[in-house]
Amino acid sequence: MSFENTTVLVVDDEPDLRTLYELTLLREGYRVYTAGSVLEARAQLQQRRFEILITDMRLPDGLGMELLQDLRSQGRSERAIVMTAYGSADNAVAALREGAFDYLTKPVDLKQFRQVVASASQGLQDTPVQGQAQTTFQPLPAAGAPPSGAPGQRELIGPSLVMQQVRERIAKVAGSMAPILVRGESGTGKELVAQSLHRSSQRANGPMVAVNCGAIPENLLEAEFFGARKGAYTGANQDREGYFQAAHGGTLFLDEIGELPLSMQAKLLRAIQERKVRPLGAQQEEAVDVRIVSATHRDLAADVQAGRFRQDLYYRLNVIDIFIPPLRERREDLPALCQVLLERIANESGQPVPQLSAEALQTLAGHALPGNVRELENLLLRSVALSDGAFLQVEPADAASPVPVPARVAERMPTYEPGAAPPEPKAEAAAPSSLQRFPPPQDLPSDLQSWLDAIERDILVRALQEFGFNRTAAANRLGISLRQIRYRMERLQIHDPSDGVQP
Numbered sequence: 047m048s049f050e051n052t053t054v055l056v057v058d059d060e061p062d063l064r065t066l067y068e069l070t071l072l073r074e075g076y077r078v079y080t081a082g083s084v085l086e087a088r089a090q091l092q093q094r095r096f097e098i099l100i101t102d103m104r105l106p107d108g109l110g111m112e113l114l115q116d117l118r119s120q121g122r123s124e125r126a127i128v129m130t131a132y133g134s135a136d137n138a139v140a141a142l143r144e145g146a147f148d149y150l151t152k153p154v155d156l157k158q159f160r161q162v163v164a165s166a167s168q169g170l171q172d173t174p175v176q177g178q179a180q181t182t183f184q185p186l187p188a189a190g191a192p193p194s195g196a197p198g199q200r201e202l203i204g205p206s207l208v209m210q211q212v213r214e215r216i217a218k219v220a221g222s223m224a225p226i227l228v229r230g231e232s233g234t235g236k237e238l239v240a241q242s243l244h245r246s247s248q249r250a251n252g253p254m255v256a257v258n259c260g261a262i263p264e265n266l267l268e269a270e271f272f273g274a275r276k277g278a279y280t281g282a283n284q285d286r287e288g289y290f291q292a293a294h295g296g297t298l299f300l301d302e303i304g305e306l307p308l309s310m311q312a313k314l315l316r317a318i319q320e321r322k323v324r325p326l327g328a329q330q331e332e333a334v335d336v337r338i339v340s341a342t343h344r345d346l347a348a349d350v351q352a353g354r355f356r357q358d359l360y361y362r363l364n365v366i367d368i369f370i371p372p373l374r375e376r377r378e379d380l381p382a383l384c385q386v387l388l389e390r391i392a393n394e395s396g397q398p399v400p401q402l403s404a405e406a407l408q409t410l411a412g413h414a415l416p417g418n419v420r421e422l423e424n425l426l427l428r429s430v431a432l433s434d435g436a437f438l439q440v441e442p443a444d445a446a447s448p449v450p451v452p453a454r455v456a457e458r459m460p461t462y463e464p465g466a467a468p469p470e471p472k473a474e475a476a477a478p479s480s481l482q483r484f485p486p487p488q489d490l491p492s493d494l495q496s497w498l499d500a501i502e503r504d505i506l507v508r509a510l511q512e513f514g515f516n517r518t519a520a521a522n523r524l525g526i527s528l529r530q531i532r533y534r535m536e537r538l539q540i541h542d543p544s545d546g547v548q549p
């Protein structure tokens with residue numbers, strides 16, 4: 047890699063150290079400028095732009111942090127690396143929060159120094175820069191990456207304000223090394239956020255390793271995370287690398303971080319602080335360069351209070367926080383999400399994209415969907431699989447407990463009340479309630495049988511769900527015989543969930 051065009055300003059008040067950093071960088075090919083104080087650094091910054099600013103935290107006339115604040119307030123694009131005293135975790139975290147690209151602890155290890163500066167100089171032209179929030183989110187595709195829509199390249203969909211803010215935050219923080227904690231209920235898209243962060247960072251061409259911390263047996267955790275030497279334990283027939291080594295140069299996504307046992311939390315903290323890991327059975331530590339993104343559906347702050355999660359690790363992982371609200375609090379995202387998920391399903395099965403009727407969308411909007419986008423995805427998948435062609439029907443698992451639609455969402459939806467009991471038919475009109483749920487289409491249906499089947503299926507499923515799939519009770523409620531309901535269920539492919547097949 048050539049660093050010829052990368053200009054670096056090194057700020058340190060100790061002449062010997064300044065020279066050491068300068069020589070190290072010159073040998074790598076950078077163009078290096080130096081300053082010994084905040085004042086001198088400001089003068090240099092006024093004269094020209096740099097690609098990278100490396101500053102000591104304590105300077106004779108102030109703090110390196112002030113330079114970071116200058117960069118931020120002036121909207122400058124220099125990537126800042128701060129050198130902090132060993133053990134001052136607070137300073138490192140504060141610097142990252144202030145927008146520093148990365149930090150180094152003193153005494154500075156020169157190998158790590160070169161690595162961190164090289165990492166800061168990667169992709170300088172393409173990536174979002176610190177302190178400059180992008181208003182639109184455009185993930186940068188990795189070289190040789192699969193086309194958009196492929197599993198590795200899924201985008202975070204949702205026009206709601208909160209999702210716009212999530213995308214803006216990703217664009218703003220992706221370019222730094224600051225650890226990020228993604229919070230949200232299960233299925234809200236935390237892994238997707240981690241993927242977007244990785245793709246939008248200058249590490250996009252490096253690996254992204256996703257680990258579910260809750261799925262690894264406790265006795266294997268250390269070897270899985272840090273690797274193991276041949277013979278380190280029974281069955282270790284060869285050297286094997288851990289997640290940290292596999293993610294070197296890229297992003298390590300630690301999902302369900304709250305599930306890590308306390309003993310492993312201590313080891314993880316050390317690896318993050320030292321940027322070194324020691325494989326099981328090895329004498330030497332290995333330097334690793336990974337960006338940590340973690341995720342949890344738990345209230346980690348409460349876990350810290352309860353002594354289940356180490357405060358120092360929480361502090362380290364949670365330098366930047368991204369929260370994804372549950373789907374029920376952003377139902378305006380439903381139409382766009384349904385569209386994208388149906389396109390995905392259609393792509394995978396090679397079928398044309400199925401359409402969701404306004405009524406079906408309303409039904410979805412009226413239910414809590416506690417499993418969030420993953421539940422929506424499964425629901426649509428099932429609907430497509432069971433659809434008999436005319437139009438898609440959806441039956442959320444919580445159909446018996448619809449939730450009210452918030453006013454702001456209801457305003458944008460047709461007036462049909464989702465999940466509500468159909469209005470009582472007026473005596474003179476004697477219209478069957480199903481027709482209020484499925485109002486006759488404006489145009490005559492092109493396939494009457496399918497249209498009627500869909501109505502019948504909807505009524506049967508609702509009746510069955512109301513009585514916990516007790517066929518006799520549902521048949522009684524609908525005024526038909528047990529034999530008739532069995533026949534209709536078979537014809538319309540309605541299955542009792544306790545038989546293992548969802549309706």
Ligand SMILES: Nc1ncnc2c1ncn2[C@@H]1O[C@H](COP(=O)(O)OP(=O)(O)OP(=O)(O)O)[C@@H](O)[C@H]1O
Nearest residue numbers: 200201202203204232233234235236237238419420
């Ligand atoms: N905003 C979104 N746009 C498009 N797809 C989404 C969105 N949010 C979630 N998904 C999809 O929903 C599914 C679940 O998302 P993901 O695995 O990222 O959730 P999660 O919060 O990490 O879940 P868990 O906590 O259970 O691991 C995935 O298929 C993902 O692609």
